Amino acid sequence: MSTRIAFLKGHGTENDFVIVPDPENAIDLPPAAVAALCDRRAGIGGDGLLHVVRSAAHPEARDMAGEAEWFMDYRNGDGSIAEMCGNGVRVFARYLQHAGHVAEGDIAVATRGGVKTVHIAKEASDGGTAGGDITVGMGKAVFPAGDVTVSVGERSWPARNVNMGNPHAVAFVDDLAHAGDLYTAPPFSPAAAYPDGVNVEFVVDRGPRHVALRVHERGAGETRSCGTGACAVAVATARRDGADPAATGTPVTYTVDVPGGTLVITERPDGEIEMTGPAVIVAEGVIEAGWLENALR
Numbered sequence: 001m002s003t004r005i006a007f008l009k010g011h012g013t014e015n016d017f018v019i020v021p022d023p024e025n026a027i028d029l030p031p032a033a034v035a036a037l038c039d040r041r042a043g044i045g046g047d048g049l050l051h052v053v054r055s056a057a058h059p060e061a062r063d064m065a066g067e068a069e070w071f072m073d074y075r076n077g078d079g080s081i082a083e084m085c086g087n088g089v090r091v092f093a094r095y096l097q098h099a100g101h102v103a104e105g106d107i108a109v110a111t112r113g114g115v116k117t118v119h120i121a122k123e124a125s126d127g128g129t130a131g132g133d134i135t136v137g138m139g140k141a142v143f144p145a146g147d148v149t150v151s152v153g154e155r156s157w158p159a160r161n162v163n164m165g166n167p168h169a170v171a172f173v174d175d176l177a178h179a180g181d182l183y184t185a186p187p188f189s190p191a192a193a194y195p196d197g198v199n200v201e202f203v204v205d206r207g208p209r210h211v212a213l214r215v216h217e218r219g220a221g222e223t224r225s226c227g228t229g230a231c232a233v234a235v236a237t238a239r240r241d242g243a244d245p246a247a248t249g250t251p252v253t254y255t256v257d258v259p260g261g262t263l264v265i266t267e268r269p270d271g272e273i274e275m276t277g278p279a280v281i282v283a284e285g286v287i288e289a290g291w292l293e294n295a296l297r
């Protein structure tokens, strides 16, 4: 482990990340190091960590290097690995722009969930400091068969099993407060539905094609936003509402309010899902020499 590591801090709708630029994949980031960096009291703090590596330098991304120069090696805040992070990929693209690796417009980013197309919009004409919104082609949702139940305390709900590269259980509730404090992961059944754990979204209606969610993320706890979760919620809500773009040939758009902001999700007739939202770089610095070694003792 190098003793001096440059980092940045960023967020997308308040889903926040420690960003570790490491083009040549020279930094060893075992799960305990990631958890120490994401610790909100003793570390920098974040729901997750974005390890920024050239695809050609990472064994999991080498075969995507021809399509996408950069690989988002995403880790959850507890150090576990996830297939995809929707807010993370927007913040990742914002970092690449901030560092001068890419310009506004279309880029490709390699992820464990495949290559994602990302569009970095021009900065808003009002000169907002966060830059323009970023739109990500999130791929298609998969609906694994079988009923799932999610519970919190005495209450339980049927949930829609949606896979956005990573697993989600989407439960429609009468009141977001019914999700409780979400200090622990909501139990689900059957256990076989999610052998590797699950992200659980609780959803209420806000208006026509407008919903709000709370989320408990696998590997992070309750967060202020989840991009893949918002996509899972949009498609689950569309099916509940009888809206299927593949059947009608018309794209369907949902506005998804999350505790940390708003995301706009469109499902196209070919099943491709696009997510649009903000991505902000907050700070940058250097990790104190020796701190990580001490944290890992």
Ligand SMILES: N[C@@H](CCC[C@H](N)C(=O)O)C(=O)O
Binding pocket: 015, 048, 076, 081, 082, 083, 084, 085, 086, 087, 088, 166, 167, 199, 217, 218, 219, 220, 225, 226, 227, 228, 229
């Ligand atoms: N916050 C993310 C999802 C991160 C991964 C998730 N916790 C998992 O383990 O699948 C997002 O914005 O999609």
